Each structure stands twice: as structure tokens, then as C-alpha cells.
Amino acid sequence: MERQMLRYTLDKLEDMNHLMMCEKEVKTEYEIGAVLKYFRNKEPIIFNKVSNTSVKCAGGLYGDRDILYKLLDMNRENRLYKYMNAIANPQPYKLVNNGPVKENIIKRNIDLPRIIPIPKFNGRDSARFITAGVMVVKDPETNRYQTSIRRFQVNGGNNLCALIASPKLSKDFYELEKQNKPMEVAIVLGYDAYFLLASQVPSATYGVDKYEIDSALRGEPLELVKCESVDLLVPAYAEIVLEGRLIPGKRESEGPFGELMGYYGGVSHCPIIEIDTIMHRNNPIFQVAFPCREEHLANGLIREVELYNNLKNFVDVVDVNVTEGGGYRFNAFVSINKKQEGDGKSAILASLGFNRELKQVVVVDPDVNIYDVQDIEWAITTRTQAGNDLVTVEGGLGSSLEPSHGLKGKTDKIGIDATKPLNDMNGRFERAVIPGYEDIDISEYFPDIK
Ligand SMILES: Cc1cc2nc3c(=O)[nH]c(=O)nc-3n(C[C@H](O)[C@H](O)[C@H](O)COP(=O)(O)O)c2cc1C
Structure with a gap:
């Protein structure tokens, strides 16, 4: 039974009564982002009708603490220990022969904006951006898997710009670039909260294999299939995987883009990725994230x-x-x-x-x-x-x-x-408390309030 990645997450969210369905047709330019922003990127939403495509979009998935904890089978009290435990005790992942992500394989005439409904978010953004893609590469020395969220500016056709602010990844790419070699990458879309959380462990500090951290977090091996055109493994139950190469010696201008704190970031010159293959499930759901909010x-x-x-x-x-x-x-x-x-x-x-x-x-x-x-x-x-x-x-x-x-x-x-003095001066800093307040069930007084 399928227990990993986005579809399973959507089922779980539905069971938790936390999944909203948008049946109104929405445009990828500004409209999807506007609806996500209205809910402060904290309400998981499926956009069932997106203009000019049959592909659905899902957003607002991982922006609310309580929902995220439930999806991770954690709570506020144990979250730090569970995360630390997974980093300290990585577990093996599992290679499987096939998976739903391989239901469709596209190798020719790749035109990303035509195949995937990629949004434009803010008025002065330079282009459409993939904001929820997890980039997968292998550490060239250790072969350990590194995963991380990067934003990808869509330049048209099969061409993306990748913003890479990671010292480790930049160094690895520059080393290959000196030898005029590309770096193989896969971009995973449509994942679950464990995959997201594992991707945020800094490689430079821990040097760990993030697929192994993912497996430790989820308490079972992450199931992976081989890519078609690069030597990488990717989740068998992902919705969409883009396979490609970071090209040596080429840069393209990237930005402006509505950034983390809600200001526009400047223009820089970033490496480009050429996508060679797209794998996707039947009726794929494209995962979006309002830039720099929910996944953060x-x-x-x-x-x-x-x-x-x-x-x-x-x-x-x-x-x-x-x-x-x-x-x-x-x-x-x-x-x-x-x-x-x-x-x-x-x-x-x-x-x-x-x-x-x-x-x-x-x-x-x-x-x-x-x-x-x-x-x-x-x-x-x-x-x-x-x-x-x-x-x-x-x-x-x-x-x-x-x-x-x-x-x-x-x-x-x-x-x-803002701590009080240790000598409390005879209860000067004691909070006034109503005895029994915690036990009050307000629905007994007002039945309509849950
Ligand atoms: C929503 C979101 C967007 C991010 N965008 C970028 C990005 O565009 N470029 C980047 O270098 N890091 C970005 N990051 C940070 C990396 O994903 C994160 O630091 C990751 O852990 C880095 O892993 P690494 O140490 O293996 O490079 C983003 C993180 C989040 C949560």
C-alpha cells in the first residue's frame, strides 16, 4: 500500500479535515499565489481547475506548525528530539524496481511551462518560478545523497536557473566545472513532510545522507527508483521528477524575485539546468509553495x-x-x-x-x-x-x-x-490564575462553539 509522498499526505490531510478544495478555475499568474497568501500559506489547498491545463496544483501544505507536526507524527514537546535522533541515527533507504512516478516518461520536446502549470507570484518577479522543488544531487566524493529546496527560475523550454546559496553544493559544482563536467540533478515535486524535513539538514555541518535521514524520520525505508537519464535515485511515489544537468561555464541572470521577508531580491547570475527527462504519475499534481513562506x-x-x-x-x-x-x-x-x-x-x-x-x-x-x-x-x-x-x-x-x-x-x-528576578519579591511577578480554568469545556456553555 502506498504510504509515502504527496498522495498519501493528501489522504491524511483529508482524514484530518485539513484539506480545502478550490473548484473555481484559477490562473497560474498571480491568482494561485494570491489564494495561498490569503490563508497565510497555512491551509492545504488543492486547485482542481487550473487554466489551460489538466494538471492540478496543491499548495499551502507544510506552513502550519500543528499540521506539520501531525504529518510528521511529532508534537511540540518531542519534535526536537525526534529530529536530532534521525540525524544521529540515519537508516537505510530502499531501491525498488518500479514506482508510480515512472507511469509517464517524457524525453523529447520538453517545454516546461507547457507541461507544468508553474506560477508567477509577485508583480516584479522576473519569470515563473518553481518554488517547492527539492533538488537531489550526489556528493561527488562520498556518493551520499544531498537534497535541498532551491528556487528555479523558468527560462523557457527545458531551461531553468538554479539559485544555489549552499557553500557545499557550490564548491562541488565548481570542482566539476573546472573539469568542464556537468553535475547531474533531479528535481522532485510532490513529496511528503518527512522528505521536506530531511532536506533542511545542512550538509556542511552534518555531512549526512539525507535519504537516510528521511528513512530514520519516517521509521521505514524511503522507497526509491532509478532515474532515466541521470545516475540518481528518486522517490518512487513522487508526483513529478525533472532530470537534468547543471551546465558548466554557463550563467543566466536570475531575479528579481519576491524574497523571504517580502522584499524583492536583486538580480544575480546563476547556473543553468537543462532538463532532459520528465517522469510523472498519471494525473500528476504539481506542488507549489508561496515563495519563502510555507516551506520555511x-x-x-x-x-x-x-x-x-x-x-x-x-x-x-x-x-x-x-x-x-x-x-x-x-x-x-x-x-x-x-x-x-x-x-x-x-x-x-x-x-x-x-x-x-x-x-x-x-x-x-x-x-x-x-x-x-x-x-x-x-x-x-x-x-x-x-x-x-x-x-x-x-x-x-x-x-x-x-x-x-x-x-x-x-x-x-x-x-x-524578559525573565523575572529570581527573588520574586513576595509574589510580585506571580501571574493571576483562575482555579479550574484549564478544565473548562466552553462547548458546554455555548454548544455551537467547537
Ligand atoms: C522554501 C525554501 C526555499 C529555499 N530556497 C533556496 C534557494 O533558492 N537557494 C538555496 O541555496 N537555498 C534555499 N533554501 C535553503 C536550503 O533548502 C536549505 O538550507 C537546505 O538545507 C540546504 O541544504 P544543504 O546544506 O545540503 O545545501 C530554501 C529553503 C526553503 C525552506
Whole structure:
């Protein structure tokens, strides 16, 4: 029975009552993106009628924390440990002879925009973009599988631009390029949450095979088939796979593109991929993601693992939230069990030092809900004095993904210690509590409210 990738996920979402069907015909230019954005990329949607194609689109799949946890068979409490466990204990994947992804194989006259309904999202985007594609390559030295989400600008025909910001992948490609050799790639569309999560583990830090991490996360071997024209394995139950080569010595201008923080990123010169083969299931569903939003939650989860581990060296950390408002990379809320007066500041130092992108952190006690911005505001208002509780660092290394950094790429960082003093001054900082509040079932009072 089919238990992997997008179709199984859609069944699960339907069972969970979390799948919306759009029956109105939608255009790929702006309209699909507009509907996804309306729901803040948190409601899984199938677009059953897309203009000028019989291919359906699915979007908004992995942008909501609670839905993502359910799809991953995790919860808020155990998510960090399950992720760490999979990275520490990778499991073997499985090669199978055939799979639904091979139901249709196209090798000639490849015209990507004609075959796949690829959206255009924002007004000044340079082109249509594939935003939910997971790129698969093999590490040339170790043969380990590297998977990662990259955005692909559709240049027309079988030609894509790939934005590669990964030091490891760039280095591997440059090495091949020096020998005038292409790099074989596959782009997987129509996957599940395990495949997405595994793709976000940084290769440069862990050097692991991401198919093996995927197998560990899902608790069974990831089932893979051989590609047709490149020496790579891809998920047997994927919806669509594009096979091709990163071409040595060629660059094309890429961008502008509505980026992570909702600003347009600039134009750069990126390597190109020529697609030689498309494999797809019967009645394929094309997976889309509103750029730089829904899939970034998965990217935030690996950052949470790394932030949590760094904090553990300094303080008794309870939980961390690398927040949506900060693009799942620039801001964090951290809760700690404060044991000594300096713990709040130590947690700030550990957080701002954990990676170069984190810019702002708020540290709170465990009685504050780090997933509720209003609760954070409450803690800052009632437990912080600016003269004592702020830590600022001027001129750290910044990220081009947010525009406020200085011209030389430097950015200032700030930490707010919003923990209460250890000496609670006779309950001055004790939250008022209604006994039995947690046990109230509001539907007993108002039956229409679920
Ligand atoms: C929605 C989304 C879009 C992304 N787009 C890109 C991209 O266009 N280029 C890129 O280099 N990384 C992009 N990333 C980041 C990589 O997918 C991510 O860092 C991955 O873990 C890198 O793996 P690696 O260390 O094996 O290169 C994106 C991540 C997400 C979640």
C-alpha cells in the first residue's frame, strides 16, 4: 500500500479535515499565489481547475506548525528530539524496481511551462518560478545523497536557473566545472513532510545522507527508483521528477524575485539546468509553495534544533521558537528555567552566537507562552527594564535576505532578557490564575462553539 509522498499526505490531510478544495478555475499568474497568501500559506489547498491545463496544483501544505507536526507524527514537546535522533541515527533507504512516478516518461520536446502549470507570484518577479522543488544531487566524493529546496527560475523550454546559496553544493559544482563536467540533478515535486524535513539538514555541518535521514524520520525505508537519464535515485511515489544537468561555464541572470521577508531580491547570475527527462504519475499534481513562506517552517525547525543545542551548553533551556515573523531565521523566543541571575543574559549570548542570521532574541520564563506574541509582549512589558535588560551588539555579520543591514553587510543584534528576578519579591511577578480554568469545556456553555 502506498504510504509515502504527496498522495498519501493528501489522504491524511483529508482524514484530518485539513484539506480545502478550490473548484473555481484559477490562473497560474498571480491568482494561485494570491489564494495561498490569503490563508497565510497555512491551509492545504488543492486547485482542481487550473487554466489551460489538466494538471492540478496543491499548495499551502507544510506552513502550519500543528499540521506539520501531525504529518510528521511529532508534537511540540518531542519534535526536537525526534529530529536530532534521525540525524544521529540515519537508516537505510530502499531501491525498488518500479514506482508510480515512472507511469509517464517524457524525453523529447520538453517545454516546461507547457507541461507544468508553474506560477508567477509577485508583480516584479522576473519569470515563473518553481518554488517547492527539492533538488537531489550526489556528493561527488562520498556518493551520499544531498537534497535541498532551491528556487528555479523558468527560462523557457527545458531551461531553468538554479539559485544555489549552499557553500557545499557550490564548491562541488565548481570542482566539476573546472573539469568542464556537468553535475547531474533531479528535481522532485510532490513529496511528503518527512522528505521536506530531511532536506533542511545542512550538509556542511552534518555531512549526512539525507535519504537516510528521511528513512530514520519516517521509521521505514524511503522507497526509491532509478532515474532515466541521470545516475540518481528518486522517490518512487513522487508526483513529478525533472532530470537534468547543471551546465558548466554557463550563467543566466536570475531575479528579481519576491524574497523571504517580502522584499524583492536583486538580480544575480546563476547556473543553468537543462532538463532532459520528465517522469510523472498519471494525473500528476504539481506542488507549489508561496515563495519563502510555507516551506520555511521546516527550515526553522532545524534552526530550532541547533539553537536549542547551543543553549543547552549555557542554561536550562525549556523550548525555543524561531519565529514566523522573522522568516524562521532572524528572531527567536526562548524559554528557560532560570537558576542564577545571569542566566537570562547567558541565554542571549548563546542565542546571538548560534548562527550569523539570528538578529533578535527574547528570553522568558516557562510561564510565558513562546508561541504567543502577545504573551511575549506581556513579558517584555512587565519584566523588562531597558537600562538593565537589553544586550545590543553592533556590527555583526548580517544577511542579504533582510534589507536593513548596513552597506557592508553588517547588522546590529539585540537580546531582551524578559525573565523575572529570581527573588520574586513576595509574589510580585506571580501571574493571576483562575482555579479550574484549564478544565473548562466552553462547548458546554455555548454548544455551537467547537
Ligand atoms: C522554501 C525554501 C526555499 C529555499 N530556497 C533556496 C534557494 O533558492 N537557494 C538555496 O541555496 N537555498 C534555499 N533554501 C535553503 C536550503 O533548502 C536549505 O538550507 C537546505 O538545507 C540546504 O541544504 P544543504 O546544506 O545540503 O545545501 C530554501 C529553503 C526553503 C525552506
